[in-house]
Amino acid sequence: MIDFTGKTFIVSGIGGIGAETTKLLDSRGAEVILMDIDEKNITRTKELLSGNNHSGYVCDFSNVEGIEPVVRKIVMEHGPVDGFVHCVGVGAVRPLKMSKYDFMLGVMNINYFSFVEVVRCLSIKGNFNPKGMNVVGISALGAFLGNSTKTAYCASKGAMNAAVRCLAKELAPKNIRVNTVAPGVTNTLMATNFEQMGIESEEIKMIKSRQYLGVCEPIDIANAIAFLLSDLSRMITGSCISVDGGKLTS
Template sequence: MRLENKTAIVTGAGSGFGAGIARRFAAEGARVMVADLNEDAAQAVAKEIGGIACAVDVSRNADVAAMTRAAQDTWGWIDILVNNAGTTHLPKPMEEVTEEEFDRVLNVNAKSVYLTARHIVPLMKAQGSGAILNVASTAGVSPRPKLNWYNASKGWMITATRAMAVELAPEGIRVNAINPVAGETPLLKSFMGEDTPEVRAKFLATIPFGRFSTPEDMANAALFLCSDEASMITGVAMEVDGGRCI
C-alpha cells in the first residue's frame, strides 16, 4: 500500500501503459482518476479499479481545466499526476509528415504537459507537495529513423521534465520521466508502420532483452518514482527499455 491515501490523475489511462499504471496505483491504495479521450475505455478501467473516469482531450485547455476541477471537487487535492497520453505519426520521411500530423503529435505529447502544469502545479504548490511523472520514450534519447517529429516531441518531454524539476523542487514537487521502449499497446502498429512477424523481429532485434515492454513494466517504474520511496529523486528520465538505449 505504497500510495495509501494518495490521489492520482493518469492521462491516457483507458488502455496500454496508462491502464497498467492506473491499475497498479489503485492496487497500492491510491484513488485514481482514469482520464482518456475514449470515455468508454476510461469508464471500463475506472469501474475495474474503483476509480473515477474523466473524458479529456489533453491538448485542449478547457478539457484539462475541467479534468482538474473534477479531481478537486472529488478529492480536494491532487498528489500525483501522470502525463501518459501520447500519439505518433506513421513512419515516413520527415518532409512528408503533414502539418496536421505534426500539430497533433506536438499538441498531445508536448502541449499537454504545459496545460496540466498550468492547472495542476498551482494546486501542488499550495499544498507544498506533489509528484509529476511524464511518460516520454526511448525515442527521445535514441531516435528511430522516420519517426522524426515523434522523436522530437519525446525529447521535448525529457527536457521539460528536467526544467520542471529544478524549478519546482523548492516547492516540494518532484518531476520525473520514464522512457519506455515500444510495447504491446495501441500505438505499436503505428510505430512499426505495419505489424508483421518480419517487422516485429526487426524491431525486437534492437532490444537486448528481446521483448517488448509491458504495461506492468511501466507501472512498476511509475509506482516507485511517484511513491515516497523516491523522495530524493527528481529530474530523472529513467529508461525502462530492456537495454535499448545502451
C-alpha cells in the first residue's frame, strides 16, 4: 500500500532503527540520504540497499552549528526532500550528582537540538517539496515514564515531543507534518548497552514484563515511521505514536 517511488528521504542516525528504516524505504522505491557521524555505518548500510541512487553524509550531531552546511549540501546535490527521519540519539545515564550542565547539554544537543535544527533547515523554502514534507522524530517512552539516572535522556525526549506539537502547528501552512514515534524496549544496540551499563536486572525484568507483547524489533518501529511518512497518515500531525508492546497500558 505504500509506494515511495520518486520520493527523497533523509534518515539521520543509521543505528538499528535507522538502518532498518533505510532498508524499508529503499524497498518501497525511495531515494534515501543517510546522515551519521560514522562513515563506516553509512557504507555498511548502503551495501544492504538494492537501489543505486542512495547517498551518505557524515554529520556530527553534537555540533549543532555544523548541521546547516551539511543540509545545504544535501539539498544542493539532491534537490528538495520529501521527508526526514531523525533516529539520532544517545542513551547516556548518570545519577543527579553527576549530571552537571556540560553533560546535560551534550545529551540535549544530540537528542533534541539537532532534531530541531535539521527541521529548521529543511523547512526553508526551496529545501522541501512544495507539495509537502513529512518529519518523524524517534522519541522514547522516557518522555512519559521517568526513571532514576535518566533525567537528561528523558528530558531530551520529552522536549522533542513538546516541540513537535509546536512545529506541527507552525509548519502546517507549508504542508509539513511533524510527528514522533516512541519505541518500547527494542532489540537494538542501545538497549543492550543499557543492560550492560549495570542497570539492575530486576528493573529490566520488570520493564519487559510490562511490555506484554514482547520486545520490539527495529522493523516494528520502521513500519510506524513509514506509515507516518506516507499519505495514509495525512491527517496525523503533532502526535506521538507509541510502539511499545503495550507497556504504557500496564
